[in-house]
Amino acid sequence: MNSKVDIKTKDDHGHWYDNNIDPYKGLAEIIAVTLKNSLVSQQISFVDVPYRSKTKKSFLKKIEDKLTEKDYSPESMTDLAGIRIITLIEADVQKVCELIGNMFKIHHADSVNKSEKLGEEKVGYRSVHFVCDVGDVRAQLPEFSAYKGLCFEIQVRTALEHAWAEIEHDRGYKLGGKLPSHLNRRFKLLAGLLESADLEFNRLTVEIEEYSSKIQKSIHENKLDYELTNIGLKQLFQNKYKNLELQDYELINETGNILITELNKFGLDTLSKLDKEIQKSINQYTFQSRNTILGFCRDLMMIIDITKYFEKVFLDSQPWGATDIKTYEFLTQKYKQEELEFIFDKHNIFVFEEDDE
Structure with missing residues (x-):
């Protein structure tokens, strides 16, 4: 499995997928379950932890797209197993990122923070993408030993970021291309509104926690x-x-x-x-x-x-x-x-x- 072979045709790529995808299906599931249990034990709030293995259609399309840019092989693909962690607020994204760093071996060269790539003046799709493997220590455990060396991708995003991604990418609306000026302006305004709402939810959550702590202190002071x-x-x-x-x-x-x-x-x-x-x-x-x-x-x-x-x-x-x-x-x-x-x-x-x- 995963041995380097000379693959040149679409059929070759398809055969590689058929012969190698099954371990990635198991990998995606066990990583999602492990993450969900860790989030619960660390008391980090989350909406969902969905997972998937890459479909054959998506696999072949990515191979085709990549080959137009450079020499690319199936072994180079890091998202055959994908896990998504959807949090309630922005503050929990950082907690989840730290948790992932403690649990798995991160491939920093392949990982990316989409928010940082947008910069200060742009709005749009925001998410943190990690490429990981299970790491040497976890790979010694019987339930993970079969997945040693296999890469998987973890996306971390808030519920509102997830909603944005569903509209922009996953539902096929393809709004990122060239639009008429009046539609493009509305598109950017919507992205900004979602980002502002995310930030406001985060601030509100922090202020509610501060209010609760203030009341607790006042109760002890009988005020x-x-x-x-x-x-x-x-x-x-x-x-x-x-x-x-x-x-x-x-x-x-x-x-x-x-x-x-x-x-x-x-x-x-x-x-x-x-x-x-x-x-x-x-x-x-x-x-x-x-x-x-x-x-x-x-x-x-x-x-x-x-x-x-x-x-x-x-x-x-x-x-x-x-x-x-x-x-x-x-x-x-x-x-x-x-x-x-x-x-x-x-x-x-x-x-x-x-x-x-």
């Missing part, structure tokens, strides 16, 4: 004059009320937005106001253990003023039609059973035992 947000709620319960052992998974989805809306309607629109009510209530009442943040906050609002909760919040939010006996018993710390039964009956709320679920 809580912040608008109520999902980030603020998570930091408050993770840092100041960690002993309540509340589950915070719902804060990352639509349920978190529902909770923020309910707290605002109740009049708790800052971390400071919420914190004061939590401190006052947990000193007065015994809350349920191992609850969710959503459940805790609803219990909090009801124990503060159950009539206000049902008038201001419940009817305007997404009404819940049932609650467990633990919530009912929790509320009896403040309200009489007759009062609770009247309110729950009025709003068609069913109280169930755990065995009834």
Whole structure:
């Protein structure tokens, strides 16, 4: 395999492809799986890690194009196995590049940063392309030994860069040639907009992380004059009320937005106001253990003023039609059973035992 032979005709090239492509198919798959596992373990966010081996049609076309320039053989082709890492933001591209450098042997002479090639005054397709092999150490592992010396290409790009590449190259629109002036201008403006959006997403991500760190520090300093947000709620319960052992998974989805809306309607629109009510209530009442943040906050609002909760919040939010006996018993710390039964009956709320679920 991969032995240097005298190949002169298209048929010769086709035979070479048929006899040599199978290892590259396996190589592309194992590299993609290895990269995906490493990204997860390093907690680097990504959209996808697709992979492919070069098709025979693409292989033959590249050979034909290259032979018009210089003497070129199939052994010179470095992208018979291709892997693409699509990240969410630009900041993660650098993390991925460092990871690749630590995992594989990079052929720097064949690798390229398309952004650097564009320079300062041009916009367009941007991506980092690495040509690698598995390296001497990894090649000693049984699962990689069959791929020793074989090259593969890894492209690293953001989701927006990927979208641009799909439009410009992979979907066959071929917009890079000569266009009428008015279309060419729109084409360049679109490229610039995508690049600007990529940079802005990256800045926003950094600023959100900085905001989260700032709130965390302020919580430790007991300075809580912040608008109520999902980030603020998570930091408050993770840092100041960690002993309540509340589950915070719902804060990352639509349920978190529902909770923020309910707290605002109740009049708790800052971390400071919420914190004061939590401190006052947990000193007065015994809350349920191992609850969710959503459940805790609803219990909090009801124990503060159950009539206000049902008038201001419940009817305007997404009404819940049932609650467990633990919530009912929790509320009896403040309200009489007759009062609770009247309110729950009025709003068609069913109280169930755990065995009834």
